[in-house]
Amino acid sequence: MSLLRAVCLALSFAAPAMAQDDPAAAALAAKEQLQAAHAALDAASGSQDRVEALTRTVQAYEAGLQAMRNGLRRAAIRETALRESLDAKRDEVSALLGTLQTIGRAPAPMMLMHPSGPTGTARAGMILSDISPAVQSEVNVLSAQLDEVRTLRALQQTAAETLRDGLQGVQEARTELSKAISDRVDLPRRFSADPVKEALLIASAETLEGFAGGLSEIVVDDIPEGEGALQPFVGPEKGDLPLPVQGTILRMPGEADAAGIPRPGIIIATEPGALVTNPSAATVRYAGPLLDYGNVIILEPEPDILFVLAGMEQVYGEVGQVLPAGDPVGLMGGERPAQDAVATQTGASQSSETLYLEIREGQQPVDPAEWFKTDKD
Known part of the structure; x- marks a missing residue:
């Protein structure tokens, strides 16, 4: 990958990463931005103007690290909000699970009968048909929230390595930049x-x-x-x-x-x-x-x-x-x-x-x- 392409790719991730409504997507986009900055650092070693190349590389790292921090903070806030929402629904969830378990354990023929006879069975069937979509919708919402919590938690657990690599990369780029500046002798001088x-x-x-x-x-x-x-x-x-x-x-x-x-x-x-x-x-x-x-x-x-x-x-x-x-x-x-x-x-x-x-x-x-x-x- 050429230096210009690597740096442009790294910097291009910044705006989308910050614009994402999904905290997990924002953090993942920031991770890709840091990976592109790594590629830019490797490409800078062969650049004719190393000062300019390393300057852009450092800026790409800084933008990527900032985007990663913001994404992870948003992910942590979102996870906390989901957990609080699930905790608030604990009783509701318990009642829903109990009802589903009871229905699941009942033999199929028994589910088709009602103590008051055929009329009661028909009425019960009509009520069940009315509430089933709402129950299924609630189940889908809870399932999606639990999946999102697991995704956010996994994202935060793997972020340490990404941040460590990014911090090491930007420090390396800063060190290389300082060396390149000290070695430069081609700047014009007025006095x-x-x-x-x-x-x-x-x-x-x-x-x-x-x-x-x-x-x-x-x-x-x-x-x-x-x-x-x-x-x-x-x-x-x-x-x-x-x-x-x-x-x-x-x-x-x-x-x-x-x-x-x-x-x-x-x-x-x-x-x-x-x-x-x-x-x-x-x-x-x-x-x-x-x-x-x-x-x-x-x-x-x-x-x-x-x-x-x-x-x-x-x-x-x-x-x-x-x-x-x-x-x-x-x-x-x-x-x-x-x-x-x-x-x-x-x-x-x-x-x-x-x-x-x-x-x-x-x-x-x-x-x-x-x-x-x-x-x-």
């Missing part, structure tokens, strides 16, 4: 940073605004525009850029973060180890720890426009490099979830990490919704 000036700027900056304002002072070996320098440009994609990480927007601009500090950017809740990618072709202006933001990468998609991504455990890229859209720029930290926790409805949310995204135009922060598709009212 370099003076390490001494950069260290002084980091030590003296008290705010993100102050640091961003001094970035131009640390540039050396700048290639003038028109002499081979590649200047990224967002163009018509402005306002429709994808978020840099798979997750859910937790806080909007102006809302206080976990420390109670209002931030002008947005905070995205992500899963541990999630891959962070470049939303648009951009120049790396800074990569490393900064103030209380943790590891930060600052990208310049256009002159005087900065994308600030903060809170990662690991960042990729060097100052001055021009990264293509979709290129990996970092990995989120956090402890990987236990395999048994994600298969239960009471398991804690996996979105334990947060990525901070701030957009700056000139020296002022702006609403990220002006650049990104946030899908939040």
Whole structure:
């Protein structure tokens, strides 16, 4: 299977898996998605652009694992609802089974007779013919519910191996991606940073605004525009850029973060180890720890426009490099979830990490919704 086909197959399962009304079908579709991601990982080893191939593979794994967790949680919820329904009908089921057993033990000739004679027998037959369809319908419903419970239970029992393989696969893909990035030497570079000036700027900056304002002072070996320098440009994609990480927007601009500090950017809740990618072709202006933001990468998609991504455990890229859209720029930290926790409805949310995204135009922060598709009212 070719790499492109494998990755497209893996990603194509995501929407159907989440759209299924049947929890079991959704979980099974997610399993197929993870299997396709395994194939994509095998195919990536022979790809000419291993960074791009492995980036897509990691994203396929992340989508598959998320779909599997959601499917299993839905399966667990559905199983609980069925068991509660069956428990509520326990007396009714017992009476129904008792009646059926009594009828089953009675000799056939006796079932055709009634103590009051032929008239009573005829009336009993008419009543029995009226209630038989309802009894059969109830039996069919109970049988279907019991079968579904058995299917859901078997699905959850076999999910541990699927999740274990998926978690191992995504970790392997992340490791291979880090190696491929470190081995890459073909990225264009617009400039370099003076390490001494950069260290002084980091030590003296008290705010993100102050640091961003001094970035131009640390540039050396700048290639003038028109002499081979590649200047990224967002163009018509402005306002429709994808978020840099798979997750859910937790806080909007102006809302206080976990420390109670209002931030002008947005905070995205992500899963541990999630891959962070470049939303648009951009120049790396800074990569490393900064103030209380943790590891930060600052990208310049256009002159005087900065994308600030903060809170990662690991960042990729060097100052001055021009990264293509979709290129990996970092990995989120956090402890990987236990395999048994994600298969239960009471398991804690996996979105334990947060990525901070701030957009700056000139020296002022702006609403990220002006650049990104946030899908939040």
